[in-house]
Amino acid sequence: MVSAVTVQETGKLPLALIVDDSLSNRMTLEAMLRIQGFEVITAENGESGVNQFRELAPELVLMDVQMPVLDGIEATRQIKSHAGDNFVPVIFVTSSEDEEIVKRCIDAGGDDFFQRPFSPSTLNAKIKALRRIGNLYNEVRGLNSLREREEDIAEQLFSNAIESGNVADSKVRIYKRPAATFSGDVQLTAFRPNGDLNVLLGDFTGHGLTSVIGALPLSETFRAMTRKGYSGEEILLQINRKLHGLLPSGMFLAASFVTLDVSSGHARIWNCGMPEILLMDGRSKELKKVIPSADPPLGILSELDLTPVENVQVNPEDRILLMSDGVHEARSPKGEMFGEERLLMAANKGMKHGNLMDQVVFSVGAFMAGRTQDDDVSLIEVPGYVQAPPQSFEQVGQNSIEKVSEDEHWKWSIVLRGGSLKRVNPVPLLLGQLQELEGPGEHWQHLFTVVTELFVNALDHGVLGLDSSLKSSPEGFAEYFQARESRLENLSDGYVKIRVSHAPIDNGGRLMICMQDSGKGFDHQAWLEAIAADKIPDDGLSGRGIKLLMEMCESISYSEEGSRVDVSFAWSNS
Structure with missing residues (x-):
């Protein structure tokens, strides 16, 4: 709805459309609207009204219910569809007292309803109320647009500053499907100086823009300490201390951490509040080991006493699958959770066909059947062996x-x-x-x-x-x-x-x-x-x-x- 400020700035009166098959009704409503400062156009049936709306884009529509060619209810549906995200109030004007008609008008997208006969003051009050709603709608829409732009910028920052430094190895596979524009999940990979591979999958509380508060210091700590050769335990303890001092109350980070020791053929695994980590046997093509959470999420306690690390032997054909809780908690249209049993079935099937992560992702998507996801879905598939990029320098004899x-x-x-x-x-x-x-x-x-x-x-x-x-x-x-x-x-x-x-x-x-x-x-x-x-x-x-x-x-x-x-x-x- 156009405000008085807009009129002063543009020098144009707001445009109103009256759709009514009665000439006398159109003339009466037109006179009332002109007194209130509107420019007015009219249409004698719903089809003509829809055409004029598409051509001239009025800011207000007064709509009769029963008309030839196209009635007011169907005309309103088409007008609302054409308006899209723009708020264009439609007020139904009728002599009927049938409650079913009123319900159909509202269901079609009508924003208000009044019966004849009515006073000019009543019409004026309804228009003013809808104008206030329109102004609030536009304000909220502008704020949402600003928020979306900020989230787009944050997502670019997240990808460029945080995830772009990940290991460029096709064997380490990463999948992320955010529930909102910005994901609360963080996937990090980096090589230690001796060639060992560090992998971290983190899930901040909730999802959306607020997770960037912790994502930047998390990635900086992970990469700097990995580059200097700190152990996984030392990295997790430092991340916990940093997040505890940084994150607001009630916000924390659940994390899975894997160090792939290329020299010994072992993996050292920590699970801090994340779903079970799956170790899949590349030879038998079946589940080899489940590593449940043994430690609390990071950022809750000022000091963390980690349980002894889980050391497991891995073969080059083995696969370690890390995942966020968005996988387990994915819901079907009936509200049922995907759960652990379906996950293990999908993982075993994926190992047999050589597409572990793809099969899990496909199974989750098929289970949801188009239902909007409630949480971010993230997975990392780590092979049992990853070769660090070759480094060269000349030794001095x-x-x-x-x-x-x-x-x-x-x-x-x-x-x-x-x-x-x-x-x-x-x-x-x-x-x-x-x-x-x-x-x-x-x-x-x-x-x-x-x-x-x-x-x-x-x-x-x-x-x-x-x-x-x-x-x-x-x-x-x-x-x-x-x-x-x-x-x-x-x-x-x-x-x-x-x-x-x-x-x-x-x-x-x-x-x-x-x-x-x-x-x-x-x-x-x-x-x-x-x-x-x-x-x-x-x-x-x-x-x-x-x-x-x-x-x-x-x-x-x-x-x-x-x-x-x-x-x-x-x-x-x-």
């Missing part, structure tokens, strides 16, 4: 040592004792320090592997006294990690000392790394001789770390009965 300037050296050290060995991972601290001092570079990915191997050996085999031969079988691998968690939990003494010194060389640098632990040491000479004689099986886990260090470092030497190891790692920036 022993014969390439250049003169070192003493004033360019720097040193870094840390000592971890007792319980701090459970709480602190020194590897990302060292990598962060290196990047601060020496800048970014592909060589840090290789160094991450070296330092991680040294620290894990010092902690696991030195301080905790774990036997690496346990990892020679899947059952032993699980036993190994259970024992590790138990001994770490009860650790009260012991230490690991790390000292690193840097010396620049031509177009590169060299790090001397010393790792010493409080353990009893081991027969390192026997291992070195076995590796030199090529007696370490390639498919074995025990002893492979020492062989890896020998391949990646310039030199490696053990002392103090094996509780201390010194390595030299060099690189070239060319």
